[in-house]
Amino acid sequence: xxxxxxxxxxxxxxxxxxxxxxxxxxxxxxxxxxxxxxxxxxxxxxxxxxxxxxxxxxxxxxxxxxxxxxxxxxxxxxxxxxxxxxxxxxxxxxxxxxxxxxxxxxxxx
Numbered sequence: 001x002x003x004x005x006x007x008x009x010x011x012x013x014x015x016x017x018x019x020x021x022x023x024x025x026x027x028x029x030x031x032x033x034x035x036x037x038x039x040x041x042x043x044x045x046x047x048x049x050x051x052x053x054x055x056x057x058x059x060x061x062x063x064x065x066x067x068x069x070x071x072x073x074x075x076x077x078x079x080x081x082x083x084x085x086x087x088x089x090x091x092x093x094x095x096x097x098x099x100x101x102x103x104x105x106x107x108x109x
Contacts, residue, residue, distance in 0.1 A: 007036045012059075015046060019062035020070050023055045047093035051075060052086045060096065068103055075107045 015021055023037065040057055041048040047058045049071070056074050058067055075087075087108070094101055 007032060008039050011036055011040060012043070012046070015040075015057060015059040016061065019066050020056065020058045022057070022074070024053055044092075047090040047096075049074070049090055049093070050086075050088040058093070064097065064099060067097065067100065071100065072103065072107060075104070 011021065037055060037057075040046050045060045047060065047062075049056045049058075051074065054074070056070070058070075089104060094104075
């Protein structure tokens with residue numbers, strides 16, 4: 001079963017059903033897990049955001065209210081005592097969801 005993309009398909013199915021998933025990349029120790037997360041980051045249907053060692057991915061069909069709530073909690077919690085230079089926000093998400101820009105600007109100021 002190895003190499004058929006089953007892990008990726010499971011993660012993507014969870015994303016589609018539950019709208020988002022997250023992980024701490026420091027705990028992602030297996031090569032297979034890293035490959036799945038990298039493949040998810042390259043998927044056009046998935047928005048991936050990084051903050052230090054944390055990964056947060058959304059399916060593009062995630063409702064805006066859920067997206068906003070989760071992003072606010074994710075970045076607010078991570079930034080209380082952290083350096084703001086280690087942030088990568090998915091540029092496609094910003095283009096597709098322009099209402100998120102103001103929210104993130106407010107959180108990251």
